[in-house]
Each structure stands twice: as C-alpha cells, then as structure tokens.
Amino acid sequence: MRFAMPLSRDDAFNVARVLSEALPYIQQFVGKTIVVKYGGNAMTEEALKNSFARDMVMLKLIGINPIVVHGGGPQIGDLLEKLKIESHFVNGMRVTNSEAMDVVEMVLGGLVNKDIVNLINQNGGHAMGLTGKDGHLIEARKLKVTQQTPEMQKPEIIDIGHVGEVAHINTSVLSMLTESDIIPVIAPIGVDDKGESYNINADLVAGKVAEAVKAEKLLLLTNIEGLKDKEGHILTGLTTTQVDDLIADGTIYGGMLPKIKCALDAVKAGVNTAHIIDGRVRHCTMLEIFTDEGVGTLITNQDD
C-alpha cells in the first residue's frame, strides 16, 4: 500500500534544500547561546507570536540555547490607561511611580511572561518564566536620568521613580536552565539589595544578559525593518565606529538609541554579533540565524 504525498515533488525538494542549506549554520551555532529580545510591539498578532514560539522550540531541539527576554511596553500602557494611572516617557524610559510599578510587575511578570511561556509549551517546548527576582537573577540600581529643557541653564538629574539599570546578572540560575531542556523567559524587572523592585527597559536587560552568559548572538526584535540611513535604506554589517558616527550625525534617535547602544555594548563586551530585526516578519529569528541574507541590521565588533 502507498500513501499520497502531501507535498508535490518540487515542494518536497525545496523543503529538503532549505534544511540542507541551514546545515553550516547549525554546525556553527550548536551548543551556543542566543539571547532574543522579544518586544511588545512584535507581540500583537497571534500568528506572529506562534511563529516566534515555534522558532524558540526549534532552536532548542537543534541544540542551540535560546534565552528570551521580553518587553511589553504597549501592554503596560493599555492597563495603566484602563486604571487611569498617568504614564509618560523621559529619554525612552517610562516614569514609574509606586502605583505604576505594581502594574508593570503584574503585566510583565504575570500576563506577558506567562503568555510567552504558555505559547512555547503549547508548541512542544519546555519554557520557564522568571523575573529578575527569581534566583536573584537581575540585581538592579536606580537609574539616574539627566534632562535639560530650554529654560534650564545646565542639565539636571531628575527622579523618574522605580526605573532601574542592571547592576549585575546572576547567571547561575540561567546555566541550570540552559543545561537542561528548559528555555528561560525573562521579564525585565530587577531588584536591589533592599528588596526594592525596578522597571528596566527590556533592551538593556537583553544586552546585559547576553554579555553575562557570553552569548554568541543578541537578536533584538523590533517594529521596523532595521537600522535605516537618512534616505531610508536598511544598513547592515555595521562596525562600532560606523554606528558611533550615525549617532553623532543624528541618523539614529529616539527608541533606536538605547537599542543600538545596548547592541554596541554587547559586541564590545564579547558577544559575537548583535542583530536588530523586524519582529513583524514571521519566523524572523530563523531567517536571521539560518540564511545568508538575514532580515535586519548586523552589528559586529570588527573595526578593521
């Protein structure tokens, strides 16, 4: 007895070809760790969320260790609005009073984190959710922010509440998980030595986690095709010196600034490559890791 083939011969050949072309990349990255920052803006559609979860499960099965750090800015904004708690941003950071901090912790550590964990598990993986409090993963300190308005003579340090930066990443809990079949999913909430909670920009946490675990790659998923020049062309293969020049001439601004800065810090600290990629493209992480073309902006630390 014979069963009908679900794919035509050409389609089946293409599947085999694509898998075969991925072989050198699989050989290069097996056993390595890849940190993936999954931003709130890339989490809007169910199909996208599902393709992201499948990619994480596939990486782990192949023998690559993904560590997910997620954002959730739009989701926090929605709940703050429903609860009528005022929220605004300074230098790309959400001003976070005690009331807003409770909401940040509920949304990031609860809803968003468990949604991603659940999706990965539904797709056959084993994910475990953590905030920076679990296993004392993210030691934080209060972020000092300076601001200068036209009325001010010189920049002043302003208080933006429970907003933190990473003081230290305790990798022991992550090693335990990555050495097993578990995919860690990290919410960007830190804690200081007095037990105070801090809301930390997810790009910053992803960069510091990548540095601490000596990741092979840092992938930053966002809501744009990549880093663009003034004419709108996607830039890739950038060195740290070229990025410094683009910041100096104003081509890189706003939300892209912390993203680029953490990508640069990560490659300067030894992460091999950082990639800013379009999280609105299905299977963008697989495309970036397993194809020559990739789907975004590559940053390396090779300045020669």
Ligand SMILES: Nc1ncnc2c1ncn2[C@@H]1O[C@H](COP(=O)(O)OP(=O)(O)O)[C@@H](O)[C@H]1O
């Ligand atoms: N040179 C640039 N190339 C691309 N985007 C840029 C650039 N400079 C600033 N941006 C802005 O940065 C945004 C991405 O940052 P952000 O919205 O904070 O991302 P996320 O929410 O994914 O962390 C882009 O949507 C764009 O508006």
Ligand SMILES: CC(=O)N[C@@H](CCC(=O)OP(=O)(O)O)C(=O)O
């Ligand atoms: C201090 C600060 O701004 N924290 C962010 C944390 C979430 C985040 O970074 O989410 P995205 O990656 O989706 O933007 C916030 O409150 O929105």
